[in-house]
Amino acid sequence: MKVLLLKDPKTKDLASDPYVKELSSHGLQATLIPVLSFKFVSLDHFFDKLSHPESYAGLIFTSPRAVEAVKLCLQKPAHKEAWKDHLCAKWNSKPVYVVGKATASLVEEIGLSSEGEGSGNAEKLAECICSKGLSYSAPILFPCGSLKKEVLPKKLQEKNVPLETITVYQTGPHPAIQVSLSDYFTKEGVPASIVFFSPSGLKYCLLFLKDLPSDQLNQIKFAAIGPTTAEAMAEEGIPVSCTAQNPTPQDLAIGIKQIGMQ
Incomplete structure (x- = not known):
């Protein structure tokens, strides 16, 4: 077959x-x-945000490409050193949410622990995040693609969970x-x-x-x-x-x- x-x-x-x-x-x-083909964009701007974990309440990765964007940022020796020295540990003190086992595996490769991999899609992940009932004084950082759906941002907004998105890759036809x-x-x-x-x-x-x-x-x-x-x-x-x-x-x-x- x-x-x-x-x-x-x-x-x-x-x-x-x-x-x-x-x-x-x-x-x-x-x-x-x-x-599909992917083009990574705004990586310097993205690393600026990754360099300030104190400004965020956590991270959300809904695709392997978003994690690959982090890996590309870390190809620069200075960035890699900063990540190993203190940034990784600071992000690990916050929740890192993912959709799917493939994304969770890549997140582990950059030294982060994650939760939510069993959610299966962005909508269920949003429900998982909202069910924790946390109050937020800072937004969750959400690196995403140019064709992202609005399901997750909308659901989080409805529950007053602040989100800051940054487009780190563009999707086109292969x-x-x-x-x-x-x-x-x-x-x-x-x-x-x-x-x-x-x-x-x-x-x-x-x-x-x-x-x-x-x-x-x-x-x-x-x-x-x-x-x-x-x-x-x-x-x-x-x-x-x-x-x-x-x-x-x-x-x-x-x-x-x-x-x-x-």
């Missing part, structure tokens, strides 16, 4: 991506096509996406399932998918990595056959196998 994963890879070797490996271990023929999709369908034929991992990934693939003949399109069962992506798919008229219970390779594999038996 062929499964096409439309996502940004976790490693340069696409075959070693955890989603590809997990689906393959279940006997599924998984192929990954990168659909330059080879149309060619890669065309090559896949030419060589591999129509996959049994296609999985979307983000609303932006869906956006950049729609043009190709809507050009497919209806008899091919009707053969495909579409899956979403989470509820936000599922909602975006439904809005575009893409039928959602399954949504992973949690955004993990294991839960996606379970969902794909279930719809494969239908």
Whole structure:
């Protein structure tokens, strides 16, 4: 059973991506096509903020790229030294909230402890933060992408949790996406399932998918990595056959196998 994963890879070797490996271990023929490209921006300004943990009540990371922005800041020797010397410890005295295991793992690599990884999406993370019932004299710092949803900021605002956002990366379509999709369908034929991992990934693939003949399109069962992506798919008229219970390779594999038996 062929499964096409439309996502940004976790490693340069696409075959070693955890989603590809997990689906393959279940006997599924998984192929990954990168659909997004990222450009990091305002990193000096971002590090200025990271250099003043006393001005914030904590940190929020909702994507691996936001943590990668910190890693890029720390490539400068002076920044790295300051981080090791005192900044990391000061941030660790405050809550660091994350969505997902991949983001939590990267946060650990920069020396920070995190909470909320099991929340699965920004909305549930916001609920987790608000449920703590803390009062804030300073905002939580939220490095994010140019296409961030307003769900988390809105929910926090409703509960009077102050937030300061800074855009640290811009998201765009992968330059080879149309060619890669065309090559896949030419060589591999129509996959049994296609999985979307983000609303932006869906956006950049729609043009190709809507050009497919209806008899091919009707053969495909579409899956979403989470509820936000599922909602975006439904809005575009893409039928959602399954949504992973949690955004993990294991839960996606379970969902794909279930719809494969239908």
